[in-house]
Amino acid sequence: MSLATSRSTTSTQQTTAVDRPPEAPLRVGFVMHVMQVAGAEVLVKQIIERLADKIEPTVFCLDALGELGQQLRDAGVPVVVLDRQPGLDRNVPRRLAAEVRSRGIELLHAHQYTPFFYSALARLLHRAPVKILFTEHGRHYPDIVSPKRRWANRLLLQRYADRTTACCEFSTRALQQIEGFPAAFTLANGVDLEQLPPRGDAATQADLRRRLGLDLDRPYAACIARFHPVKDHATLIRGWYQLHQQLPDARLLLVGDGPQREAIESLVDQLAQSNSPSPTFPDSIEFWGIRSDVADILRAVDLFTLTSVSEAASLTLLEAMASQCPAVVTDVGGNGEHVGDGVEGFLVPRGDHEALAGRFQNLLSDPVKSQAMGEMARARVVKKFDLQQTIAAYYRHYQALAPVEVAQR
Structure with a gap:
């Protein structure tokens, strides 16, 4: 599986530089709906397990813990449930930004659109000092997005996705043509051989x-x-x-x-x-x-x-x-x-x-x-479609988005 070349689309967005020893693990936050037994959630658990010596993970669940969330907690991984309320919950981005600061998280990996939306608001409204990797998985059927949402993505929110990936070309095209993320590219799923x-x-x-x-x-x-x-x-x-x-x-x-x-x-x-x-x-x-x-x-x-x-x-x-x-x-x-x-x-x-x-x-x-x-x-x-290739590709993006450097304060 080839890793598509991409560049950050957020050159105008300033985030706090990272003061971390080169040998220290990357502090990565995974933003999810709920850690249930499903494709995206299983992938996150596999990333955490396979990169145990390379990242320091925290999982943020918008809605509920889920079976896999409990398994990760039992294994010692911090899992924070943000208790999202119906409608636009303005407390979620505020709390997420506070968690990013208190835990020193360098990168948020948001899976699916709504977790990305709240991650972007944490930066936009509360100046969370963090980069964002947005990964899309499945799409609704029929796949209809309102013009208001598409233009909000194209004109504003996509600037807060430092990189945008999708699990297949079908989802990549949907992000580019329907959602308003023209820089999206494919990073294919893999399975554990x-x-x-x-x-x-x-x-x-x-x-x-x-x-x-x-x-x-x-x-x-x-x-x-x-x-x-x-x-x-x-x-x-x-x-x-x-x-x-x-x-x-x-x-x-x-x-x-x-x-x-x-x-x-x-x-x-x-x-x-x-x-x-x-x-x-x-x-x-x-x-x-x-x-x-x-x-x-x-x-x-x-x-x-x-x-x-x-x-x-x-x-x-x-x-x-x-x-x-x-x-x-x-x-x-x-x-x-x-x-x-x-x-x-x-x-x-x-x-x-x-x-x-x-x-x-x-x-x-x-x-x-x-x-x-x-x-x-x-x-x-x-x-x-080897899982090892998929996780190695994600880790390369983590490293590129959260490089080790002494903060300029």
Whole structure:
């Protein structure tokens, strides 16, 4: 992964110089919504763990602590909850600026727009002596930004983002063209390859399937995603229903939970009793809930699928590819930056269950093709989406934005 060349857009903004010994760790504050188990938050935890000897971290949560926040606190990392109130909470930037001063923080790494917004206000309104790195992850669907916000970003707030990154080209274009951050550039996500080993030989595969309770000779597909409208499980279920007519022995594993789960379970029953009754259809879909052995599941199944109507840079997709699992995903957001159509898997149009079923059949009925695509998928991740490369790139930006120098007072 190449690190795009960028320059600070805040040359007119003065911040206090840093008086820090060269060997001392950088004091970095991470500004988040809540440290829940999700892509951006997992990345922050990984950065903190991997750079333990290079940075002195503090995490600022606008809204709540979250599961990962508690884990970091338990590990001795300061996590400050700012208790943001509904609407524009003017106390948040004031308190954030005070925390920056009292803790001597040199750099704020704000993940997503609202954490950046409050970080920028801490500098703009309260003269917090700190640089800001703004990283965008996912985008709303539909992606609509008011003209007022776009012009505020372009004319004022983007000057307080010393560097602006996004996790994929799709999000970078949104920042540049929709949000008003023309200097944004891509710094791609990565996954931990040490935790995602190759599949191994046939004996290893058989042992893994036995441990998971899977049949040795049955074709399996898996979708690992929360049950939420943006993930569009309904299209997946309709596509699987069509596939079931051709490959009744195939099984679909749905891993995750969420507000749409009951609706999807009802849809499965409705299709089984539809105009073309298929009493065995519900047996072809297994709801596995939230699991801690996702890496094992990905190495055991034959195909990974994700039918989102919108997606940025899906870490689960990258984990599946690293596990030598070919993917059938919707051609939205950053998916096409990860999966080459017909190379590491297949891309299908958003909401097209017939195209989805056709690609399922292509892979699940052709183990040789599936294996070849899976090997290509892992090779692509190893080359372009290694977590070590991602974290090293972020650290280079930290060093560039918070260099060691004696303060001029």
